[in-house]
Amino acid sequence: MRGLRLRNATCTAIAPTGTLSILAGTSPGIEPLFALAFRRHGVLSGETLVETTPVLERVLAESGLQPGPVIAKVLEKGNLRDVEGVPESLEHLLVTALEIPPIRHLEVQAAFQRHVDNSVSKTVNLPHDATREDVAWIYRRAWELQLKGVTVYRFGSKRTQVIELGAADSPDRYLHGSKCDPEECRL
Numbered sequence: 001m002r003g004l005r006l007r008n009a010t011c012t013a014i015a016p017t018g019t020l021s022i023l024a025g026t027s028p029g030i031e032p033l034f035a036l037a038f039r040r041h042g043v044l045s046g047e048t049l050v051e052t053t054p055v056l057e058r059v060l061a062e063s064g065l066q067p068g069p070v071i072a073k074v075l076e077k078g079n080l081r082d083v084e085g086v087p088e089s090l091e092h093l094l095v096t097a098l099e100i101p102p103i104r105h106l107e108v109q110a111a112f113q114r115h116v117d118n119s120v121s122k123t124v125n126l127p128h129d130a131t132r133e134d135v136a137w138i139y140r141r142a143w144e145l146q147l148k149g150v151t152v153y154r155f156g157s158k159r160t161q162v163i164e165l166g167a168a169d170s171p172d173r174y175l176h177g178s179k180c181d182p183e184e185c186r187l
Contacts, residue, residue, distance in 0.1 A: 010117035030108055030122055032097045035078035037071075050075075056094065063090060097125040098155055102138050110145040119148035128156035 021028040037052045056074065060067040065085065073083045079099060080091045097105075102124050109122040124138055135152050142150040 012116045013118040030112055030120070032095065032100055032105075034097045034125070036080065036094060036096060037075045037078050053094075059090065059094060063087070065090075097123070098127055100125070102126065102134070103141065106138065106141055106145055106147070106150070109142075109147055109150070113145075113147050121149075121151070123151045123153050126152060126154045128154060130154045 033053050035053075036056050037050070040049045040051060052071065052074070057067045057071065060070055070080070070083055070086060074080060077083075079096045080086050080094055081099065083091075105122065105124040109120050112120045112122075126134060126138075135154070138152055139150060
């Protein structure tokens with residue numbers, strides 16, 4: 001802005017924060033909560049860790065709900081969708097990555113990309129039944145939004161995954177995401 005020539009190709013960057021946040025015990029940046037409860041495979045010498053989102057119990061208590069029964073259900077399926085006794089407002093407050101429509105993932109990334117020289121690390125999480133056309137649409141839309149990069153992950157696309165929804169032995173019996181009208185899924 002002052003007419004000085006810069007040696008740097010870029011001045012601003014955001015480090016990929018998904019994995020780094022695990023090490024630091026912090027927020028994963030612009031990534032939404034992957035799940036409220038999940039199993040992380042292959043860590044600490046091949047162990048499986050069961051994790052719950054720390055904010056869950058606090059939000060339930062502040063809402064006057066008994067955390068025990070709700071958390072038991074969340075441990076099975078990973079999210080609050082259709083858990084008996086949980087108001088819809090909490091389902092929307094604690095929405096998870098697979099419940100967010102792809103366009104919303106892209107819009108969040110675009111909001112940050114406008115202010116960062118390098119590409120912004122962000123994953124568009126898709127349910128298992130996402131099609132090639134869904135993925136193609138995401139890449140086209142990312143280009144239209146002038147994103148410098150985009151990551152797409154279709155849940156269950158690998159035989160084994162690092163992260164599985166819920167803490168139960170077979171959480172795959174539950175919905176791994178939802179395709180919803182972006183106008184109906186606004187937060």
